[in-house]
Amino acid sequence: MDITEKAYNKAIEVIEACVHEPGFYASGLKGGYSAVWARDSMITALGASLVDRKFRKPFKASLDLLAKNQTDNGHIPNCVGSYNIERRSDVTFNSIDAPLWFIIGHYVYAAAYNDHSLLEKHKKHIAKAIVWLRYQDPNEDKLIVQQPTNGWMDAFPHKYGRVTHTLALYFAALKMVGNLELARHIKRVMNGEIQKYLDLWDEKLNYYRPWIWKDHAGIKETEDWFDTLANVLSILTSLATHGKAEKIFKHIENKNIDRPYPCKTMWPPIKKGDPEWRDYFEQCDAKTPLHYANAGIWPMIGGFYVAALVRMKKFREAKIELERLAQANMKRLKIRDFKTGYEFNEWLHGGTGQPMGEPYQGWSAGAYIYAYECVKQKRVLYF
Numbered sequence: 553m554d555i556t557e558k559a560y561n562k563a564i565e566v567i568e569a570c571v572h573e574p575g576f577y578a579s580g581l582k583g584g585y586s587a588v589w590a591r592d593s594m595i596t597a598l599g600a601s602l603v604d605r606k607f608r609k610p611f612k613a614s615l616d617l618l619a620k621n622q623t624d625n626g627h628i629p630n631c632v633g634s635y636n637i638e639r640r641s642d643v644t645f646n647s648i649d650a651p652l653w654f655i656i657g658h659y660v661y662a663a664a665y666n667d668h669s670l671l672e673k674h675k676k677h678i679a680k681a682i683v684w685l686r687y688q689d690p691n692e693d694k695l696i697v698q699q700p701t702n703g704w705m706d707a708f709p710h711k712y713g714r715v716t717h718t719l720a721l722y723f724a725a726l727k728m729v730g731n732l733e734l735a736r737h738i739k740r741v742m743n744g745e746i747q748k749y750l751d752l753w754d755e756k757l758n759y760y761r762p763w764i765w766k767d768h769a770g771i772k773e774t775e776d777w778f779d780t781l782a783n784v785l786s787i788l789t790s791l792a793t794h795g796k797a798e799k800i801f802k803h804i805e806n807k808n809i810d811r812p813y814p815c816k817t818m819w820p821p822i823k824k825g826d827p828e829w830r831d832y833f834e835q836c837d838a839k840t841p842l843h844y845a846n847a848g849i850w851p852m853i854g855g856f857y858v859a860a861l862v863r864m865k866k867f868r869e870a871k872i873e874l875e876r877l878a879q880a881n882m883k884r885l886k887i888r889d890f891k892t893g894y895e896f897n898e899w900l901h902g903g904t905g906q907p908m909g910e911p912y913q914g915w916s917a918g919a920y921i922y923a924y925e926c927v928k929q930k931r932v933l934y935f
Contacts, residue, residue: 559878559895560924563917566896567600567607570914574633575614576600576607580912581894587633587642588614590650591704594657595852596914598934599921601664611661612670618654619677626684628654648688648698651681652721659728660934682729685722694737695750696722697765704781705845708838709822710830713765713773716742716752717782724789724935739791758799759783760792762818775828778819780809781853787860789935797864804857812905813880814854814873821847821902842902844909849900851881855919859933862926874927881920883907896920 569580576593578585593614600607621629621643630647655678662668688696700712719742726735744751749767752760762779764772783800786792809816821841822828837844854877861870881896885907896916898909926932
């Protein structure tokens with residue numbers, strides 16, 4: 553059995569450990585992350601849904617729990633559960649991608665099990681989530697915007713306004729619900745075909761900027777570091793044109809963003825004294841370059857990277873990167889007082905590839921199975 557098969561079997565084991573009555577927990581460790589996150593559970597489900605019908609029940613439970621806790625305004629929780637005793641509530645929000653993954657998750661569920669009953673059951677919840685997203689458009693230009701710390705990377709790095717990662721997911725969700733006209737509009741804007749002042753593609757950088765906001769007499773509020781997941785999702789969802797996708801892959805290759813394993817969160821890392829630095833970065837693990845979100849390696853991103861290679865029919869490269877992703881996921885981390893190690897870490901050191909995050913992560917396992925199946929079937933699934 554080769555490393556990709558071993559990792560596949562281990563990924564199933566990890567997801568099994570993440571299954572609880574409320575749905576998919578983020579970690580399979582005992583007492584670890586005792587809650588259901590919208591983004592974590594749905595990314596876990598991308599892969600879990602491809603393992604026969606084994607994980608259908610926790611997939612459905614996750615969606616039911618998120619729908620049950622939707623606000624009157626239509627917002628979907630970022631997290632439901634008592635994972636942190638310092639939190640004042642078991643239901644937390646402050647996330648723009650939670651409703652996006654909630655919508656995407658329903659269409660993945662319907663496609664995976666050839667069952668539209670959950671879509672029908674939650675159609676009002678989905679409609680309210682779409683309305684909530686449409687209202688995140690203060691400029692009425694059809695591109696939703698967000699405040700700092702509202703995305704998956706939380707407090708690091710600082711990004712706000714029109715964010716590529718969020719807009720790529722929005723584009724995917726719009727296609728799934730059938731709003732192709734708005735989806736096409738967003739694609740044209742993102743690629744600079746219309747409304748150039750909103751264009752996130754940078755011709756000099758040859759990739760999508762992580763975010764942009766207002767233009768002050770030619771001086772834009774923006775940053776130019778490479779957001780790996782954002783750019784990879786733009787390829788996976790077909791938001792990026794063929795030519796732009798090739799340039800993104802070339803940038804990843806030239807900057808070794810997929811080395812030693814796929815993929816670093818960003819490049820270059822941000823250090824104290826850089827223009828992008830914020831004082832509050834000192835309070836998180838990302839304060840150290842090549843750690844955590846600061847150019848650390850996240851196998852979850854690696855899974856989407858492999859799938860994006862399949863999207864572009866780079867089957868040979870996808871197979872090679874899948875093997876390297878398997879190697880990353882199978883690295884063992886000894887934790888606490890346990891003598892044995894745990895695989896499928898949340899993140900690894902961006903330089904050495906040493907596991908450093910929490911192990912047995914559901915979305916690391918889910919993204920791996922998703923990548924594995926895309927490579928095996930030589931097609932992108934669901935998106």
